[in-house]
Amino acid sequence: MSGSIRRSEVNDHTKVNVFFYLNDELFDPATLVYTIYKPEGIIVTGQEEKTPLKHDVGWYYADWTVLGDAELGRYKVQWIFQKNVGDLLCSKADFIDVIADRPENCVARHIPSNSGEGGGDPNVGSEDCGTCDCQCNQYIRDHWGRIINL
Numbered sequence: 001m002s003g004s005i006r007r008s009e010v011n012d013h014t015k016v017n018v019f020f021y022l023n024d025e026l027f028d029p030a031t032l033v034y035t036i037y038k039p040e041g042i043i044v045t046g047q048e049e050k051t052p053l054k055h056d057v058g059w060y061y062a063d064w065t066v067l068g069d070a071e072l073g074r075y076k077v078q079w080i081f082q083k084n085v086g087d088l089l090c091s092k093a094d095f096i097d098v099i100a101d102r103p104e105n106c107v108a109r110h111i112p113s114n115s116g117e118g119g120g121d122p123n124v125g126s127e128d129c130g131t132c133d134c135q136c137n138q139y140i141r142d143h144w145g146r147i148i149n150l
Contacts, residue, residue, distance in 0.1 A: 004097040008068040013055035016062040016096055018079050026058025029081040034062055039073035049080070070098050 005015045016036075020029055036047035044064075052060040062077060079092045 004099045005066055007066055007070050007072075007098065007100055009066050011062050011064045011066070013053075013059065013061045016064060016077055016094075017055070018052070018060050018077075018092065018094065020058040020060075020081070022083070026056070027083075028054075028058055029083055030085045030087070032060060032079065032081040034080070035078045036062065036064060037076040037078065038071055039075060040071075041076075044075070052079075066098055072098055072100055074098075 003015060005011060020027055032052060033049045034052055035049055036044040038044055047064060053063050054060055074095050074097050077094045081090055
């Protein structure tokens with residue numbers, strides 16, 4: 001899982017989700033919980049060792065509505081599961097970016113000003129476009145380094 005979710009957005013099965021495969025077949029683990037961490041590593045209130053919602057066989061998603069004043073940035077979702085009852089616990093970490101809404105009147109192309117120099121993360125950033133009052137125009141880079149405007 002990798003992607004973004006906006007402030008005040010209710011998560012659905014397409015955003016903060018996880019799939020479980022065994023021999024190329026989806027399966028339901030015996031136990032499954034998740035915890036969501038803020039960018040600085042603090043657990044999101046109400047999102048600790050929570051049981052996810054099931055969308056389909058082997059397809060689960062977090063029961064999470066992002067607060068309207070949530071901190072922007074990359075959140076970590078830690079999934080803890082057992083394939084079968086009595087098995088050792090396994091874990092899987094995914095990441096999702098919480099982004100702010102862009103005003104409807106904003107039509108500018110949002111180009112990052114952060115090149116990663118000076119300790120900045122070259123994969124996540126924002127720039128004021130100057131044509132509207134938005135100051136949280138977010139972007140991420142894909143694994144090829146291309147900019148994806150959000």
